[in-house]
Amino acid sequence: MYKAAMLAKDLVAASSKPLVLSILADGESYGYEIIQKVRELSGGHIEWSDGMLYPVLHRLEREGLIDSEWKEADTGRERKYYFISAAGRKVLKTERQQWLTVHNTLGKLWKIKPVTI
Amino acid sequence: MADRSQHPGQIMENQTRYDLNAAIESWRQELAAQVGLTAEVRRELETHLRDAIASFQQRGLNDEESFWLACKRVGQPPQLGQEFVKADPAAVWRERVFWMTISLVGSYVFMTWKDLLSTWLNPSSYGWIECFYLIPLFVLIGSVVMIRRGRVPSSSYLESMASWKLDCGLFAILTVTVLTAYFRSRNLSSGGEGSGGFLTTGFNIGMVLSWFGNAVWPAAMVLVLLLTLRRNRKCAGRRPAGLASDR
Numbered sequence: 001m002y003k004a005a006m007l008a009k010d011l012v013a014a015s016s017k018p019l020v021l022s023i024l025a026d027g028e029s030y031g032y033e034i035i036q037k038v039r040e041l042s043g044g045h046i047e048w049s050d051g052m053l054y055p056v057l058h059r060l061e062r063e064g065l066i067d068s069e070w071k072e073a074d075t076g077r078e079r080k081y082y083f084i085s086a087a088g089r090k091v092l093k094t095e096r097q098q099w100l101t102v103h104n105t106l107g108k109l110w111k112i113k114p115v116t117i
Numbered sequence: 118m119a120d121r122s123q124h125p126g127q128i129m130e131n132q133t134r135y136d137l138n139a140a141i142e143s144w145r146q147e148l149a150a151q152v153g154l155t156a157e158v159r160r161e162l163e164t165h166l167r168d169a170i171a172s173f174q175q176r177g178l179n180d181e182e183s184f185w186l187a188c189k190r191v192g193q194p195p196q197l198g199q200e201f202v203k204a205d206p207a208a209v210w211r212e213r214v215f216w217m218t219i220s221l222v223g224s225y226v227f228m229t230w231k232d233l234l235s236t237w238l239n240p241s242s243y244g245w246i247e248c249f250y251l252i253p254l255f256v257l258i259g260s261v262v263m264i265r266r267g268r269v270p271s272s273s274y275l276e277s278m279a280s281w282k283l284d285c286g287l288f289a290i291l292t293v294t295v296l297t298a299y300f301r302s303r304n305l306s307s308g309g310e311g312s313g314g315f316l317t318t319g320f321n322i323g324m325v326l327s328w329f330g331n332a333v334w335p336a337a338m339v340l341v342l343l344l345t346l347r348r349n350r351k352c353a354g355r356r357p358a359g360l361a362s363d364r
Contacts, residue, residue: 055203
């Protein structure tokens, strides 16, 4: 049975931005939850090291694409929640178009049905 | 069944129970020793570690196993530090400039008030007054120890302090300090000769330059301080409309 391989390091790094922005576009989240979501959605094929996520989140925050806020969770422990900014939504739209362009180009080559934007 | 708790094996087990809090504290200290990690980042990573530990515990692992696996997932502190330095090399210098500026402003305020205190107190007691000189040294050593141990206020605390209260407070302290130094140097504060002459004697260019000489560099330090704080300030109020509500 075919088993998808783990993603190459470069591809993991390149996809981190659209992945984080897409997750946050659905609602605010925190580091641990984002990693769990990526692991779950990719079926375990995209494996982020936990420590690697935070530099990415902080970079996106410096770029003004996401914002953050410390809030008390249900457990009583404080967590830093991230949420997407208006600028982040715009960048996500562009990223989405670019990734779908790549996807559709490869799709044509591999005879896969194209995805509309 | 009650006497089972008295079993020597169980007593031994209880005595050698893994101290999860001590392990986390040790991990936290190792993290605090890394250059590239600010207090806020360390706090965030610790939250992540605790989440991971809780997750493993829910799966039935004991404290030691949970901690070990969570550490493995989050990464070793030196590795984490390197990742953050790579991502934002300037952050290290921002934090250094912040603390250097704090020290400079603090030492300026201290040196000015030390002179005043030594005048107000009995001049014959200058021997022990000199001990004041040691205070900045103790403050410096204390600050270094606190920073190394990660006991400095968290970044969010500093951010909340970096409000108008801090801005006004710093401005007021420096203004009072500079003006006091100025009046003292002109012998106008003690009500002695020349008192009330602030306006009548007028300013000459030497006085003005001297005043600016005293005022400009601490003001510049405060400006740098505020800029480093504002650089790190988060925009909690900029949440766009239409986002999911709080969980």
